[in-house]
Amino acid sequence: MTNKLHSTYRILDASANRACEGIRTTEEYARFVLDDSQLATDAKAIRHGITAALSRLPPGALLQARDTRADVGTTIQLPSEYDRQTTNDVLAAAAARVQQSLRVLEEYGKTIDAQLGQQFESLRYQSYSLMQNVLLQSHCHQRVSRINEARLYLLIECQSDEASTAKQIEQLAESGVDVFQLRDKQATDRELYRHATAAAAATERTNTLLIINDRVDIAAATNADGVHLGQDELPVSAARTILGPEKLIGLSTHDTQQVQQAIEQGVSYIGCGPTFPSTTKSFSDFAGTQFLSEAAQLLEKQPVPAFAIGGITENNLTDVLQTGFERIAVSGAISKSDAPNETAKSLSAQLHAVTN
Ligand SMILES: Cc1ncc(COP(=O)(O)OP(=O)(O)O)c(N)n1
Numbered sequence: 001m002t003n004k005l006h007s008t009y010r011i012l013d014a015s016a017n018r019a020c021e022g023i024r025t026t027e028e029y030a031r032f033v034l035d036d037s038q039l040a041t042d043a044k045a046i047r048h049g050i051t052a053a054l055s056r057l058p059p060g061a062l063l064q065a066r067d068t069r070a071d072v073g074t075t076i077q078l079p080s081e082y083d084r085q086t087t088n089d090v091l092a093a094a095a096a097r098v099q100q101s102l103r104v105l106e107e108y109g110k111t112i113d114a115q116l117g118q119q120f121e122s123l124r125y126q127s128y129s130l131m132q133n134v135l136l137q138s139h140c141h142q143r144v145s146r147i148n149e150a151r152l153y154l155l156i157e158c159q160s161d162e163a164s165t166a167k168q169i170e171q172l173a174e175s176g177v178d179v180f181q182l183r184d185k186q187a188t189d190r191e192l193y194r195h196a197t198a199a200a201a202a203t204e205r206t207n208t209l210l211i212i213n214d215r216v217d218i219a220a221a222t223n224a225d226g227v228h229l230g231q232d233e234l235p236v237s238a239a240r241t242i243l244g245p246e247k248l249i250g251l252s253t254h255d256t257q258q259v260q261q262a263i264e265q266g267v268s269y270i271g272c273g274p275t276f277p278s279t280t281k282s283f284s285d286f287a288g289t290q291f292l293s294e295a296a297q298l299l300e301k302q303p304v305p306a307f308a309i310g311g312i313t314e315n316n317l318t319d320v321l322q323t324g325f326e327r328i329a330v331s332g333a334i335s336k337s338d339a340p341n342e343t344a345k346s347l348s349a350q351l352h353a354v355t356n
Pocket residue numbers: 153155181183213214228229230231233250251252253270271272281307309329
């Protein structure tokens with residue numbers, strides 16, 4: 001074997017190992033984090049594709065060329081290699097590793113034979129779409145787990161400018177708000193779009209969720225996590241067609257029949273109310289705590305995250321909690337409070353005290 005060929009085999013061997021490790025890491029994420037057997041199978045097929053491509057080389061050539069002790073690269077380490085806070089950091093690092101190593105396999109593979117290069121090129125494209133699908137599913141999965149874990153949901157309006165809307169979110173997220181809904185019936189489309197864009201960046205920074213009230217188009221056009229619909233707005237199925245599978249869809253419900261229908265329509269969460277007279281919106285009828293108790297019973301057998309809404313404050317929260325609800329959506333209690341951050345902290349603490 002010439003020195004040049006020996007070096008090329010060493011590169012192919014190291015890169016194939018890196019690519020397979022990265023794909024294996026992705027495969028485990030698909031299997032154990034996403035519980036998605038199709039994505040796990042797709043990942044496995046790419047790993048097998050790499051082995052099949054390498055079988056074009058003389059048997060044992062890569063193993064013979066392997067010389068780990070003489071590999072100067074094994075001692076080069078960067079601090080970023082150890083910086084993995086979440087399973088998503090692991091996934092992002094694996095995706096980068098797979099794509100880089102498949103590119104290396106493709107380029108050096110071409111020097112051995114053109115078909116080998118082509119096989120790796122095709123595997124690189126397959127890995128792009130695998131990673132895209134896994135990342136998409138991972139976003140979706142994160143949203144679903146965040147709305148499940150959420151306890152305090154706040155309806156906000158656009159502030160004087162986008163930076164103020166973002167600042168409000170950042171401060172209140174710090175104080176325990178888990179989900180923000182941008183609900184502004186006065187704003188122009190352009191204003192709503194701009195504030196939603198700034199709000200989405202703020203919720204991303206604070207690991208909270210952003211839902212847009214009523215406007216499926218604004219939810220689709222921005223990085224918002226989803227939309228909240230009322231009974232007279234676009235049907236859930238139509239909103240799903242526009243938003244695709246990865247965004248959340250919330251629906252208002254005012255009686256148990258609507259709760260049952262919402263569950264059957266596959267909504268991501270429901271709002272249940274109005275519970276008490278509100279300072280934000282006027283109602284002629286109140287579903288009250290009786291409805292919350294009935295809804296809580298229904299949801300025990302068919303769990304969907306449900307937020308009690310309508311006139312809920314620190315003073316009547318215990319009445320809500322007694323119905324079995326452990327999540328609330330509020331507006332006035334926080335927005336009209338003299339000390340919004342303190343109120344948010346107190347509501348959040350009371351809600352978490354129930355579930356902990
Ligand atoms: C969480 C949550 N629940 C209920 C509502 C009310 O929605 P809707 O009935 O569409 O009324 P408007 O908010 O559009 O006036 C909500 N916004 N959020």
